[in-house]
Amino acid sequence: MRVRIEDVAEAAGVSMKTVSRVLNQEPNVSEETRKRVEAAARKLQYRPNPSARSLAGQRSFLVALLYDNPSSNYLMEVQAGMLDACIAHHYNLMLAPVTYGERKFLAHVDEIIQHSRADGLVLTPPLTDHPGLMKRLGQLGIPYANISPKLRGGRIGVVLDEERAVREMMAHLVSLGHRRIAHIKGHPEHGASQWRLNGYRDGLAAAGIAYDPELVIDGDFHYDTGAICAQRLLLMADRPTAIFAANDDMAAGTIRTASEMGLSIPGDVSVCGFDDTPIARQIYPPLTTVRQPTREMGRLATHELFKRIKAPDGGQMITAGYELQLRQSTGPIGKGRTRRR
Amino acid sequence: MRVRIEDVAEAAGVSMKTVSRVLNQEPNVSEETRKRVEAAARKLQYRPNPSARSLAGQRSFLVALLYDNPSSNYLMEVQAGMLDACIAHHYNLMLAPVTYGERKFLAHVDEIIQHSRADGLVLTPPLTDHPGLMKRLGQLGIPYANISPKLRGGRIGVVLDEERAVREMMAHLVSLGHRRIAHIKGHPEHGASQWRLNGYRDGLAAAGIAYDPELVIDGDFHYDTGAICAQRLLLMADRPTAIFAANDDMAAGTIRTASEMGLSIPGDVSVCGFDDTPIARQIYPPLTTVRQPTREMGRLATHELFKRIKAPDGGQMITAGYELQLRQSTGPIGKGRTRRR
DNA sequence: CTGTTAGCGCCTTCAG
DNA sequence: CTGAAGGCGCTAACAG
Numbered sequence: 235m236r237v238r239i240e241d242v243a244e245a246a247g248v249s250m251k252t253v254s255r256v257l258n259q260e261p262n263v264s265e266e267t268r269k270r271v272e273a274a275a276r277k278l279q280y281r282p283n284p285s286a287r288s289l290a291g292q293r294s295f296l297v298a299l300l301y302d303n304p305s306s307n308y309l310m311e312v313q314a315g316m317l318d319a320c321i322a323h324h325y326n327l328m329l330a331p332v333t334y335g336e337r338k339f340l341a342h343v344d345e346i347i348q349h350s351r352a353d354g355l356v357l358t359p360p361l362t363d364h365p366g367l368m369k370r371l372g373q374l375g376i377p378y379a380n381i382s383p384k385l386r387g388g389r390i391g392v393v394l395d396e397e398r399a400v401r402e403m404m405a406h407l408v409s410l411g412h413r414r415i416a417h418i419k420g421h422p423e424h425g426a427s428q429w430r431l432n433g434y435r436d437g438l439a440a441a442g443i444a445y446d447p448e449l450v451i452d453g454d455f456h457y458d459t460g461a462i463c464a465q466r467l468l469l470m471a472d473r474p475t476a477i478f479a480a481n482d483d484m485a486a487g488t489i490r491t492a493s494e495m496g497l498s499i500p501g502d503v504s505v506c507g508f509d510d511t512p513i514a515r516q517i518y519p520p521l522t523t524v525r526q527p528t529r530e531m532g533r534l535a536t537h538e539l540f541k542r543i544k545a546p547d548g549g550q551m552i553t554a555g556y557e558l559q560l561r562q563s564t565g566p567i568g569k570g571r572t573r574r575r
Numbered sequence: 576m577r578v579r580i581e582d583v584a585e586a587a588g589v590s591m592k593t594v595s596r597v598l599n600q601e602p603n604v605s606e607e608t609r610k611r612v613e614a615a616a617r618k619l620q621y622r623p624n625p626s627a628r629s630l631a632g633q634r635s636f637l638v639a640l641l642y643d644n645p646s647s648n649y650l651m652e653v654q655a656g657m658l659d660a661c662i663a664h665h666y667n668l669m670l671a672p673v674t675y676g677e678r679k680f681l682a683h684v685d686e687i688i689q690h691s692r693a694d695g696l697v698l699t700p701p702l703t704d705h706p707g708l709m710k711r712l713g714q715l716g717i718p719y720a721n722i723s724p725k726l727r728g729g730r731i732g733v734v735l736d737e738e739r740a741v742r743e744m745m746a747h748l749v750s751l752g753h754r755r756i757a758h759i760k761g762h763p764e765h766g767a768s769q770w771r772l773n774g775y776r777d778g779l780a781a782a783g784i785a786y787d788p789e790l791v792i793d794g795d796f797h798y799d800t801g802a803i804c805a806q807r808l809l810l811m812a813d814r815p816t817a818i819f820a821a822n823d824d825m826a827a828g829t830i831r832t833a834s835e836m837g838l839s840i841p842g843d844v845s846v847c848g849f850d851d852t853p854i855a856r857q858i859y860p861p862l863t864t865v866r867q868p869t870r871e872m873g874r875l876a877t878h879e880l881f882k883r884i885k886a887p888d889g890g891q892m893i894t895a896g897y898e899l900q901l902r903q904s905t906g907p908i909g910k911g912r913t914r915r916r
Numbered sequence: 917c918t919g920t921t922a923g924c925g926c927c928t929t930c931a932g
Numbered sequence: 933c934t935g936a937a938g939g940c941g942c943t944a945a946c947a948g
Contacts (some may be wrong), residue, residue, distance in 0.1 A: 238925060254927060262933055281689040285635065286925030288626035289940050306651035306853070316947045317672055326691050329668045331658055348622040350667050457857050486857055493859040512647070516798050516827055517858060518834045590919045595943060604919055630924045743936060837946030920947075925940105932935075 315532025404437020439574025656873025745778020
């Protein structure tokens with residue numbers, strides 16, 4: 235029924251092993267033999283059996299994406315990027331959702347690794363900063379790549395210079411005349427929250443604006459939280475003229491709240507976010523934000539992972555590029571015509 | 576190094592096969608033996624080798640999600656539902672993106688199936704209605720389940736009574752006094768587009784309102800398209816007082832356009848969508864829509880798939896429930912105070 | 917109820 | 933540069 239390597243060998247008049255060599259691009263095959271084998275394989279429509287390959291070769295040709303419920307847009311982009319890389323390397327992508335705070339978190343991860351036999355993992359924040367996980371993965375000796383990890387020492391994956399990106403964004407706001415700029419922080423577990431806060435503070439400092447703790451509020455990257463935080467900020471007697479939310483979802487929540495309060499954007503208050511997820515263009519007004527090349531980051535991280543799978547010390551930490559997206563949610567100060575309801 | 580089934584057998588003082596029986600929950604093992612084997616397996620921390628199981632057992636314990644780039648929210652929900660089912664059945668979930676219109680579409684699908692050795696597939700629209708794909712999958716004899724397929728005969732999966740849902744939505748609009756109700760259609764390739772259009776027409780008929788082709792515009796489920804279609808509708812001399820967009824993304828685009836035109840929602844125009852994706856609550860005003868239990872549908876489809884994997888005639892077509900979500904984007908007719916810019 | 921015997925299809929030795 | 937034998941870890945089919 236199914237065509238096996240043996241059939242190809244027979245058709246090509248060589249041994250199984252020679253076919254195997256050709257298929258796996260191993261050396262020590264004469265050009266002529268190679269061609270003959272390839273022709274036979276094509277004619278018979280031969281497809282290697284992954285299970286057999288895995289069993290004999292001790293690898294699964296599977297990588298798993300380990301994640302803990304980040305925003306769906308973010309995750310989809312990461313997935314797409316990983317798929318780009320996986321397809322190019324003839325690997326398959328498996329999904330492995332976990333729960334960071336769970337009691338048996340590590341046991342669960344063990345389970346996944348054992349059960350899937352993935353050759354490697356890609357971690358998204360905040361898993362990428364879970365100390366116990368790092369350690370466990372090291373013990374198990376399973377290769378993994380990190381997306382936007384806090385700690386970069388001796389690890390592979392991809393990061394963005396988020397601090398610098400935020401400094402640029404702050405410079406943009408300052409150039410529009412804003413000096414009373416608020417910040418809604420991200421989830422405390424994510425490295426990004428810290429970087430973006432740092433960028434905010436640096437941006438203020440660069441403009442000679444004093445840091446005012448009242449203008450900095452704890453968020454968690456969620457839309458609803460953004461909406462709530464914005465309310466606190468916009469109800470202040472001396473309300474900020476600009477709000478930098480640590481991601482687009484919270485910025486969208488901010489805009490939502492401002493709209494409900496009858497405030498004009500950017501007339502009464504400018505709002506900006508980070509990530510450039512689809513929501514940035516799907517709200518009104520469209521959001522000024524930093525474009526984070528999430529898909530590309532997924533691809534790059536997976537690419538580094540493959541390098542490490544091949545060699546125990548392969549791969550490195552890559553820095554991806556960002557881009558400011560100036561849209562209509564930010565504008566010059568004081569052009570507003572408040573229309574409180 | 577790794578503990579094998581043989582080690583467990585030795586530790587428990589039984590044969591390999593008996594251990595295998597216990598692990599696979601097969602019958603014909605005495606309770607006492609079973610306990611002994613389970614204890615031994617636990618003590619040794621035994622984990623079966625999936626590759627070996629696959630090779631010997633002719634199944635991969637893998638299901639693949641075949642999709643063609645629908646909205647990320649939709650896909651994430653489907654994924655989450657599938658994962659719920661997969662985890663419960665000790666299966667793994669693999670991602671298999673394809674391109675519907677591609678030249679070598681079928682060859683690509685073949686490739687995926689051969690290369691992944693998935694035991695079954697779940698198809699999302701519009702793949703679920705691709706005639707060539709259906710046929711090919713039938714030839715290959717690979718089990719698959721469908722989410723929201725147009726044709727239901729002899730197939731398994733899950734559907735929603737979308738026509739009925741839309742009829743209810745139309746009744747809601749009519750009850751608010753609307754009679755001039757427009758519709759932005761979905762992507763022609765999706766069954767949902769037809770159902771939602773049918774529901775729209777039925778809803779009009781039920782209210783004794785004549786169908787006006789001018790008020791029905793071709794869309795494709797995308798946000799931007801919704802925005803463009805809305806412009807055409809809202810610039811009409813005798814513009815509609817309500818717009819039913821075939822999904823939330825297009826409804827969001829509609830609201831965007833209305834906002835830009837300075838129209839008040841729902842004062843000047845009511846807008847409603849379908850799906851209840853996160854965007855429905857993330858725009859302002861929040862969207863009246865039909866809640867489609869996408870995650871649950873992913874779970875149910877996968878569940879039916881497992882039944883079919885077990886038995887060639889197992890599984891069936893399930894009907895999932897919906898729920899109207901009445902929010903602030905719809906309201907009584909004529910309460911608006913237009914403020915064109 | 918339990919055990920034995922063959923593979924599943926490929927890759928890894930190690931000879932030639 | 934090529935091939936023959938053995939085994940990866942498990943399960944199916946058959947015996948008992």
